[in-house]
Amino acid sequence: MPERTTRERIADALRAQPRDASALAAEFDVTRAAVYDHIEHVSRSVPEGQQLLVAPPECRDCGFDGFDDRINTPSRCPKCKGENVEEPTFVIEA
Template identity: 60%
Template structure:
């Protein structure tokens, strides 16, 4: 049986996903998935890397968030709470 982190890595090798999508597939809350993603990013082998499509504000399009590995609660530019989650993939 694979560990949770191995399952996350396998899913990200197959296709891009958000923490919410990974959480739904593995029955985990997104906050737990973010913790696992940090470890997965450090543990992938030298030929691979975890790529992150940063969160983006759905109102103003801002995508310059400080930490793309976390889902921000609101946009620092326009204060909107409609922020799309970051998307992760292993390539």
């Protein structure tokens, strides 16, 4: 059987439990930027009956979670200008 691609392995990992980009990057030995690229592709190829769910980034200082880009981690909070922003978390559910 051929070896599974990184995207297939990331999708399998997200079916098992929610993970953020840092955890996936460490698990699959790729950069966080590469993980975000893979996540975007995985989101378009999730089989019918399943969906990629995203818990958006959230500012740990003020609780703001209305970021425009829900997939990438912003560097600063637009509300309080703090840099203590939690990464989004991803999971694939049926």
